[in-house]
Amino acid sequence: MTMTHDEVTGLILAGGQGRRMGGRDKGLEPFGAARLVEHARRCLEGRVAEVLINANRHLEEYRALGDRVICDREGGYQGPLMGIWSGLEASTTPWVLVVPCDSPALPDDLVERLMAGIGGADIAVAHDGEREHPVVALIRRELAPDLAVALQEGERKIDRWYARHACRRVDFSDCPAAFANLNTDDDKARLAQQWPAGNA
Numbered sequence: 001m002t003m004t005h006d007e008v009t010g011l012i013l014a015g016g017q018g019r020r021m022g023g024r025d026k027g028l029e030p031f032g033a034a035r036l037v038e039h040a041r042r043c044l045e046g047r048v049a050e051v052l053i054n055a056n057r058h059l060e061e062y063r064a065l066g067d068r069v070i071c072d073r074e075g076g077y078q079g080p081l082m083g084i085w086s087g088l089e090a091s092t093t094p095w096v097l098v099v100p101c102d103s104p105a106l107p108d109d110l111v112e113r114l115m116a117g118i119g120g121a122d123i124a125v126a127h128d129g130e131r132e133h134p135v136v137a138l139i140r141r142e143l144a145p146d147l148a149v150a151l152q153e154g155e156r157k158i159d160r161w162y163a164r165h166a167c168r169r170v171d172f173s174d175c176p177a178a179f180a181n182l183n184t185d186d187d188k189a190r191l192a193q194q195w196p197a198g199n200a
Helices: 037-043 057-065 080-090 110-117 141-151 158-163 187-193
Strands: 008-013 050-054 068-071 095-100 123-127 132-140 167-171
Touching: 008 037, 008 080, 008 110, 050 080, 057 068, 057 095, 068 080, 080 095, 080 110, 080 132, 080 158, 095 110, 110 123, 110 132, 132 141, 141 167
Parallel strands: 008 050, 008 095, 050 068, 123 167
Antiparallel strands: 095 132, 123 132
């Protein structure tokens, strides 16, 4: 079976507290010529049926950037699994492709490569040759009820939930730097030094 772009919803995770950035909303942080969430959107736009942004504050600002903005279905900033579940529940397509808001260098062909690499699995997760990047993944929407149960049981570790399902690693060892994420101001400054001038 060949998956089409119309069967995939893009989901940008921007619902965290940004604790290691002093509580600032990371998705709205400026980086280069755009905000971080806009860089995340770049690799999705035109390649998926719809772009959802999972956010829990500054909703009006995010609404200007995404097709739809969705909040966590349960409050308390419970982490990325809650954001993923909220996105799976909100999606109208069979597949959801998840990316974080704080990885501005994700490859332009991310969607195509995850679609091509999933095979018959339920989840395809990016692997840079050394480690997995669990918040860069293509997930079957039908897994939403199982994730709801896992969250109800207290599960908050993405890799442990993935292990419950047919999960395939997709090789991105040709571009490991693409998965650099900006957790702190130091991370942001370090990547900014390598960022092409004028990149948007």
